[in-house]
Amino acid sequence: MNEASLNPRRDDLLRPRRLSFRDLLGTAWIGVGGRPQRTALAALGVALGIAALVALTSASASSQQQILNDLDALGANLVIVGPGNDATGDAVFLPQFAPEAIARQPGVRSVGVLDYFPLVSGVYRSDLVPITETSGIHVTTARPDAFEAIGATLARGRWFDDVTRALPVTVLSAIAAARLGAQVGDNVYIDGQWYGVLGILSDSGVASGRLDGAAILGDAWVRDNFAGQHSGIGEIQEIYVRAEPGMVDTVREGLARVANPATPHFVALSGASNLADARALTDDTLATLGLALGGISLLVGGVGIANTMVVTVLERRGEIGLRRALGARPGQIAAQFVGEAIGISLIGGLAGLILGVIAAIVIALITGQPIVIPFAAIVVGPLLSVIVGAIAGLQPAIKATRLSPTTALRAI
Amino acid sequence: MPDNTAPVIEVREVTKTYPGPPPLTVLQPTSLKIMPGDQVAILGPSGSGKSTLLSILGILDDPTSGNVFVDGIDVTSLAEKQRSAIRAAWIGFVFQQFHLIPTQSAVQNVSNGLLYSGVTYRERNRRAKEALTAVGLGHRLTHRPGQMSGGEQQRVAIARALVREPAVLFADEPTGALDSATGEAIVGLLAGVADRGTAVVVVTHNEEIASRFRRIIRLHDGVATEAYRGTDNKSDATAVIEAAA
Structure with a gap:
């Protein structure tokens, strides 16, 4: 120191x-x-x-x-696109590229398509059942992507995929299966043709109006086998568009122009807007x-x-x-x-x-x-x-x- | 270079009154010079104002009136920041209750003495080990306070005060918590510090301990009187005690 x-x-x-x-x-x-x-x-x-x-x-x-x-399952995020009617009351069909174009839009989560099946045809347990005993079952057509978009669930079996959509198979709604007494793997008789039962729905989601009481055929099979029997065969009946959470208004806005750029005012849009507000x-x-x-x-x-x-x-x-x-x-x-x-x-x-x-x-x-x-x-x-x-x-x-x-x- | 004849600490006419009601005056006007190398004992019974005087000398506390000078600088009016700087550079404290940090080792406790002096970690550690060795605790470097005896803990506290090489060391009842034999050794250690140039000021109520220091300042009811011992010219020449009646 x-x-x-x-x-x-x-x-x-x-x-x-x-x-x-x-x-x-x-x-x-x-x-x-x-x-x-x-x-x-x-x-x-x-x-x-x-x-x-x-x-x-x-x-x-x-x-x-x-x-x-x-709420989304109830349809709060859903917009349904369909063909409108022109001045004479005829349907203005949507172009075939519409689902793909819609799917590319921002805010769109999934897209599913139901096709027209304008032919009147009964569905029978066998070819021996008299043709007048239709049991109130009708026939409709769906594409593989429809399952997710409508929010359907299966009781048994499977939904259409890229292979089965072109085969003589059918997916039955719960009501149709009950009325026919049909199980997965059984055959049912529609319009002169046997169809294997591929699956049975327990719930047809937001498309219950279309699908309850229906036997559903694959879109490719219908196009291949019924083409020419009616002008509506193979045309789009409804496109179910599911939006990302909170995007439904944005998606709805430009949808008509995307679905049918040539005549956007002949596109019918519907959906549960009250549900969207509630959401x-x-x-x-x-x-x-x-x-x-x-x-x-x-x-x-x-x-x-x-x-x-x-x-x-x-x-x-x-x-x-x-x-x-x-x-x-x-x-x-x-x-x-x-x-x-x-x-x-x-x-x-x-x-x-x-x-x-x-x-x-x-x-x-x-x-x-x-x-x-x-x-x-x-x-x-x-x-x-x-x-x-x-x-x-x-x-x-x-x-x-x-x-x-x-x-x-x-x-x- | 500082003027070596200047007192390390000087108080002029300082008083301390605690606001009431009723106001309590614990220190009557007191003047005192502490010179380099001084050995001072402040002796008095409890309540005599000796701790108050120590706090003012150590610029821990402000006087109610009067002035405090450190190395000739009037510190009474200085900002707290500068007063802290003076404490860090100039003054060392040793307390009755040691005030060691129980969760730190001896070396860490001693190096705390340099923490606020702008010394690097490495240098603090080196000097802390030196200081501990100097007080005879070279073998206890990594022990915690709880693992040491009271006398050892007080040695750590002294090392912490000395590691910064202060101009003046204040010790408040440094043996109060120790047995007499251990206390005796601590007093010897403190008295020896002054021989190396650091002024030492010990506050005590113990006559025997006070007698080991060259200057004895008696406090009674806030009134200070210095006992002249005659044998030490330095303290005779520099001590100025004024006690108000």
Whole structure:
């Protein structure tokens, strides 16, 4: 020890020294890593808040998704495109490229086509049944893509694919199958031809008006075998267009021009616009609910952090006094405690995220709802925990800086 | 270079009154100079105002009136930022309750003494080990306070105060939490510090401990009087005590 180092130059004596960021982190870490048990307990409060945030927003998002799915199944995202009538009342058929053109539009999720079957024909269990005993069963034609677009479900067997659409097979609606007493694999007799039963529908979705009580034939088979018997054979009867969630209005707007560019005003559009409105309303309401639930749980977590930090400052008054005596500036003390609050919050936030995701998955599995975890919740949860932690730590930190070093030192 | 004849700390006519009701004056107007290498004991019963005087000398606390000078600079009117800088560069503290951070090792605790002085991590560590070795704890570097005896903990605290090579070291009842034999060793250690040029100011209520220091300032009901011991010219020449009636 020599005189020079003992006595700094006078101007040097008053020069504030910087505390490096690394050293600041070090001081903050004393409170976080030094006492793992206290940190765990404090972080638990935050973790529960963030877990509640993630779980509740996910659960409400799952419910929202479930309701929207249900509404979509009812036809909230559906537009039906069909041929219009010209001035003389004749049908103006849609061009064959229409389904493909529609499918290419933005916002379109799926497209399915039912074709005309204008011939009047009965469906019989065998060729011995008198031709007048039709059992009220009619014949219609569908393309393979119709199944998804109308939201049909199968009781047994299969729907048409690219091979079976051209074969002498039929898919029966539930009513037709019951009236005929037919099973998958049986043969039924239509217009002088035996058809194998490929599948039986349990529900014909939004096309129930067309398909209930029908025996459905593959479009390619009809085109190949009935062409020329009637002018409507092979023409498009209805195109079922399913929009992406929330896109139905956009899709509907340009649909006529896309479906029939030559005569767009002879295109008939229909769909359940009331359902679409209800869907939009439901979407908004449930999104607001999710935000409200998230906000409340965040508030709870934030109060937890604030509580912990107030206690921390109280119980560490001695350390605060010591650091002031060692030459720490009030701002450096504040930074230490804010840093500590952020550290605890970050640990709690990440733990809460994991807990919340697990809870959301469990809830969805139990209620049978789709598992939806909003990306925003994953990002915003831990981020908000840090912000809330900083805010919650700020008041006690400022309180710590106002503490006179003498008072703080006397506290222990 | 600083003027070596300037006091390291000087207080002029400082008083301390805590606002009431009723207001309580714990320190009557007091003037005092601490010179480089001084050995000073502030002696008095509890409640006599000695801790208050120490806080003002160590610029931890503001006097109600009067001025404090550090190396000739009037620090009474300085911003907290600069007062903190002075504490970091100029003053060391040792407390009765050690005030070690329980979750840190001896080396980390001692290196905290340099944390706010702008010294790099590596350099802090090196000097902390040196300081611990100097107080006889070279074998306890990685121990935590809970693993050490009271006397060892106080040595760590002294090393923490000395690692920054302060101009003045304040010790507030440094033996208050120790048994007499251990306390004796600590007092010896502190008295030895002054021989290396650092002024040492010890606050105590123990006459025996005070008698180990060259200057003794007695406080009673906020009134300070210096006991002249006559054998030490330096303190006789520089000590100025004014006690208000």
